Amino acid sequence: MIEGIHTENAPFVRFPDGTEPPLSQAIRVGDLVFTSGQGPLDPATHAIPDDFAAQVRQVLHNLVAVFTAAGSRKDLVVKCTCYLDDRQNFTTFNEVYRDFFADCPLLPARTTVITQLVREGVRVEIDGVAALPTAGQ
Numbered sequence: 053m054i055e056g057i058h059t060e061n062a063p064f065v066r067f068p069d070g071t072e073p074p075l076s077q078a079i080r081v082g083d084l085v086f087t088s089g090q091g092p093l094d095p096a097t098h099a100i101p102d103d104f105a106a107q108v109r110q111v112l113h114n115l116v117a118v119f120t121a122a123g124s125r126k127d128l129v130v131k132c133t134c135y136l137d138d139r140q141n142f143t144t145f146n147e148v149y150r151d152f153f154a155d156c157p158l159l160p161a162r163t164t165v166i167t168q169l170v171r172e173g174v175r176v177e178i179d180g181v182a183a184l185p186t187a188g189q
Contacts, residue, residue: 059121062114063093085122090114124182
């Protein structure tokens with residue numbers, strides 16, 4: 053069974069023209085959860101931090117909020133695809149990312165790409181895959 057996941061604990065933002073994006077925050081299928089790209093918008097304040105490290109932290113919190121809504125959790129994230137707007141931010145990104153996952157037994161598999169991001173002011177976006185807990189996890 054395939055199930056769409058939605059949570060108010062992570063942003064789901066309309067496009068600048070007011071239309072709703074043609075996507076789900078996440079899809080749960082079998083024992084896996086696949087998220088759409090998560091950006092740095094704070095779901096409570098609707099603000100985007102100016103600081104790059106703060107954007108990375110917010111993106112990671114948004115990602116985990118979606119996984120949590122689907123029944124997973126941070127230590128079950130198995131893959132992240134990370135999109136940065138500037139290679140100059142790669143070292144900072146790695147520091148924040150490593151610190152965020154420091155309490156997990158394994159770091160997720162990861163791909164990082166330098167690209168132009170769609171939304172104004174967004175300097176990082178991450179999508180991911182997480183496992184659902186099994187008995188004893």
